Amino acid sequence: xxxxxxxxxxxxxxxxxxxxxxxxxxxxxxxxxxxxxxxxxxxxxxxxxxxxxxxxxxxxxxxxxxxxxxxxxxxxxxxxxxxxxxxxxxxxxxxxxxxxxxxxxxxxxxxxxxxxxxxxxxxxxxxxxxxxxxxxxxxxxxxxxxxxxxxxxxxxxxxxxxxxxxxxxxxxxxxxxxxxxxxxxxxxxxxxxxxxxxxxxxxxxxxxxxxxxxxxxxxxx
Numbered sequence: 001x002x003x004x005x006x007x008x009x010x011x012x013x014x015x016x017x018x019x020x021x022x023x024x025x026x027x028x029x030x031x032x033x034x035x036x037x038x039x040x041x042x043x044x045x046x047x048x049x050x051x052x053x054x055x056x057x058x059x060x061x062x063x064x065x066x067x068x069x070x071x072x073x074x075x076x077x078x079x080x081x082x083x084x085x086x087x088x089x090x091x092x093x094x095x096x097x098x099x100x101x102x103x104x105x106x107x108x109x110x111x112x113x114x115x116x117x118x119x120x121x122x123x124x125x126x127x128x129x130x131x132x133x134x135x136x137x138x139x140x141x142x143x144x145x146x147x148x149x150x151x152x153x154x155x156x157x158x159x160x161x162x163x164x165x166x167x168x169x170x171x172x173x174x175x176x177x178x179x180x181x182x183x184x185x186x187x188x189x190x191x192x193x194x195x196x197x198x199x200x201x202x203x204x205x206x207x208x209x210x211x212x213x214x215x216x217x218x219x220x221x
Contacts, residue, residue: 008072008080015080022082022090029092030115037114086134097134097167101142105170105183106135112162123160128185131167132195136181139169140199145179147199160185160192169195177201 010018032053039046069083069090082090087097095116099108110131118124133152140146169183178200185193 005071005073008074010072010074019089026090026092033092033115034113084134086130087138097131099135099138101138105139105168105181106142107166107168108135109164109166111164114162117162119159121162123162123165125154125156128156128160128193129154129195132169132183132185132193133197135167135169135185136183136195136197137199139171139181139183140179143171143174143179145171145174145199145201147177147179147201150178150198150200152195152197155194156192157194158189158192161187164188172196 041049069081069088071079071081071084073079080089082088084096085091085093086095087099088094089096095110095112097108097110099106112123112127116123116127118127129152132154133149136152137147137149165185165187167183167185169181172180172182174180178198180196180198182194182196184191184195
């Protein structure tokens with residue numbers, strides 16, 4: 001298995017305990033980021049908060065991993081990409097999206113606040129690309145056709161306001177180890193961005209699966 005992918009030996013009880021610990025912790029950091037963007041506190045309060053944040057950062061960093069979190073796979077086919085920039089439970093950069101699969105593909109409802117602003121009051125276009133890349137990739141994976149992004153094309157129909165949003169993605173067609181997916185992101189007034197992408201199961205994964213091997217639907221979750 002390539003670097004960054006590893007077998008996850010944690011029990012279900014251990015996973016539940018880690019979710020209960022790190023989920024609220026990471027959410028607290030997201031709220032700190034939001035507060036830091038919008039605060040009008042005094043200069044003294046800001047400097048004092050900076051010193052406190054630096055002290056906490058130093059305390060947390062000492063026993064840390066030597067590299068990024070990576071993706072950890074369980075024998076039951078599930079994985080945890082908790083460092084992922086879109087769905088990562090331990091990544092404060094991630095909103096995070098909770099993505100659900102159904103017979104049409106995958107969908108998610110989420111909130112993008114001040115940390116994701118581009119034009120005033122609007123979501124940054126690059127953030128929208130980030131979200132749609134993840135959604136289309138997970139649609140491919142949920143359909144049993146996981147892969148890495150080869151191409152991604154977005155059409156921005158209108159501005160996407162900060163706030164509550166939704167996204168849906170689905171598989172368009174499949175050809176050997178190639179999968180084409182489509183998706184759309186919507187705000188309160190309807191669709192704001194449409195996307196289409198090509199996802200390819202990399203050679204190392206095809207070799208690992210062997211002839212006729214079928215990848216797990218959650219292979220790149």
